[in-house]
Amino acid sequence: MPDVIVRQATVKDAEEIYEIEQLCFPDPWSLESLVYEFEENERAFYVVAELDNKVVGYAGLWWIFDEGHITNVAVRPDYRQRHIAEGIMGVMLQFTNEQGIYHHTLEVRPSNDAAIKLYEKLGFEVEGRRKNYYANNGEDALIMWRHVEEEE
Ligand SMILES: CC(C)(COP(=O)(O)OP(=O)(O)OC[C@H]1O[C@@H](n2cnc3c(N)ncnc32)[C@H](O)[C@@H]1OP(=O)(O)O)[C@@H](O)C(=O)NCCC(=O)NCCS
Structure with missing residues (x-):
C-alpha cells in the first residue's frame, strides 16, 4: 500500500470517521457515540488509514476479556479495492494479538x-447466525470468528 499511513485513531479523527460512517452504512453511528468511544470507552481501539491528507478508512474493536469484538470496518467508496481495509485490519489484528488477544x-x-x-481472507470463519439482527431491514447476521495460536 504505497503512501498509505495506518495508525491508531484519536478523538481528532472522530469527525472524518463519522463522515465515512454516513457514506457507508444505513444506520451510521452518531458523532457523539464515536467521541464517547475515544474519550470514555477504555475498551475501545480504533485504527485509521490516511491517504491524500484525509482519513480514507477505519476499523474499531472492543476488548472484552481475551476477545476482540470488531465493531466496524469501512473504507470511503472512492478508495475501495486498493487493499486499504486489509491493511487496517492487519494492523489491528497484529497489534491486539501482541497484547494477548x-x-x-x-x-x-x-x-x-x-x-x-x-474477513475470510484474514482468516475469519462463520460460526453462527443471529436472526433478524439488523434493525433497518431485519436481515440476519453471520457471526464470524478468527482464532490464532499464541505463537503467531
Ligand atoms: C468491506 C470493505 C471495508 C472492503 O474495503 P476495501 O478496502 O475495498 O477492501 P480491500 O481492498 O482491502 O480488499 C481485501 C480483500 O477483500 C475482498 N474484497 C474486497 N472488496 C471486494 C469486492 N467488492 N468483491 C469481492 N471481494 C472483495 C477481496 O478478497 C480482497 O482481496 P483481493 O483484492 O486480493 O481479492 C468496503 O467494501 C466497505 O467499506 N464497505 C462498506 C462498509 C461495510 O460493509 N463494512 C463491513 C461491515 S460488516
Whole structure:
C-alpha cells in the first residue's frame, strides 16, 4: 500500500470517521457515540488509514476479556479495492494479538459479499447466525470468528 499511513485513531479523527460512517452504512453511528468511544470507552481501539491528507478508512474493536469484538470496518467508496481495509485490519489484528488477544469476532450481513470475502481472507470463519439482527431491514447476521495460536 504505497503512501498509505495506518495508525491508531484519536478523538481528532472522530469527525472524518463519522463522515465515512454516513457514506457507508444505513444506520451510521452518531458523532457523539464515536467521541464517547475515544474519550470514555477504555475498551475501545480504533485504527485509521490516511491517504491524500484525509482519513480514507477505519476499523474499531472492543476488548472484552481475551476477545476482540470488531465493531466496524469501512473504507470511503472512492478508495475501495486498493487493499486499504486489509491493511487496517492487519494492523489491528497484529497489534491486539501482541497484547494477548487471540480470538476475534464480528457480525456481518449475509448479503455483504465484499466484507465476507475480506474477513475470510484474514482468516475469519462463520460460526453462527443471529436472526433478524439488523434493525433497518431485519436481515440476519453471520457471526464470524478468527482464532490464532499464541505463537503467531
Ligand atoms: C468491506 C470493505 C471495508 C472492503 O474495503 P476495501 O478496502 O475495498 O477492501 P480491500 O481492498 O482491502 O480488499 C481485501 C480483500 O477483500 C475482498 N474484497 C474486497 N472488496 C471486494 C469486492 N467488492 N468483491 C469481492 N471481494 C472483495 C477481496 O478478497 C480482497 O482481496 P483481493 O483484492 O486480493 O481479492 C468496503 O467494501 C466497505 O467499506 N464497505 C462498506 C462498509 C461495510 O460493509 N463494512 C463491513 C461491515 S460488516
